Amino acid sequence: MKNKRLYPILCAVVALFIASLACNALVPTPTVTPTLTPSQPPAPGASNFYMATDEAGTNRTTVFSPTDDFYVFFDVSGVDAGANFQSRWYALDIEGEDPNVPFQTIDYPYESGISNIYFQLTNDEPWPVGNYKVEIYMNDVKVGEQAFSVQ
Numbered sequence: 001m002k003n004k005r006l007y008p009i010l011c012a013v014v015a016l017f018i019a020s021l022a023c024n025a026l027v028p029t030p031t032v033t034p035t036l037t038p039s040q041p042p043a044p045g046a047s048n049f050y051m052a053t054d055e056a057g058t059n060r061t062t063v064f065s066p067t068d069d070f071y072v073f074f075d076v077s078g079v080d081a082g083a084n085f086q087s088r089w090y091a092l093d094i095e096g097e098d099p100n101v102p103f104q105t106i107d108y109p110y111e112s113g114i115s116n117i118y119f120q121l122t123n124d125e126p127w128p129v130g131n132y133k134v135e136i137y138m139n140d141v142k143v144g145e146q147a148f149s150v151q
Contacts, residue, residue: 044078046085046117046136049144057118062148066126072134072146073118081112085138087119092131102135 052071053059064070072087089104091097106119119134127150136144 044080044083046074046076046079046138046143048075049073049136049146051134051146051148052118055118055120057116062146064127064148064150066129066150068127068150069123070121070127070132070134070148071118072136073116074136074144075116076110076114079110079138081110083110083139084108085110085117085136086140087121088135088137089121090133090135091128092133094128094130094132 050057050060050073051062051064052073053061053064053068055071057071057073070089076085085108087104087106087108088102089106090099090102092099097103104121106121108117108119110117119136121134129150131147131149133145133147135142
């Protein structure tokens with residue numbers, strides 16, 4: 001007797017299950033279509049910082065001899081003419097030099113059309129052996145830094 005009562009309930013459950021599957025089959029699966037936006041020009045600034053021993057920037061290095069001139073190079077893009085670039089040079093572990101105060105600063109007012117800038121630092125005497133860094137600022141905002149040493 002119990003089986004006869006369960007049969008209609010089981011049929012109803014199976015019918016509901018099949019109906020729910022059929023409903024899900026009729027609902028379309030949403031698709032995501034990527035939207036392409038025009039590429040934005042890069043934000044104004046500086047990139048690709050490196051040091052070299054020559055004005056052409058071909059002898060890249062971060063280790064200099066005491067008689068070398070120091071050159072720091074970087075690329076610029078999207079910069080308005082007249083923007084001020086500044087290099088701040090620090091001696092990090094040289095006796096008598098405060099590592100938190102630049103021993104030399106050099107300014108360059110940006111000229112339109114220039115895509116690569118370099119700063120050169122020279123010395124009449126040999127550079128003391130030790131660790132140094134140069135920070136690059138654009139309109140008083142730091143945009144890059146390079147550590148280097150003299151050996």
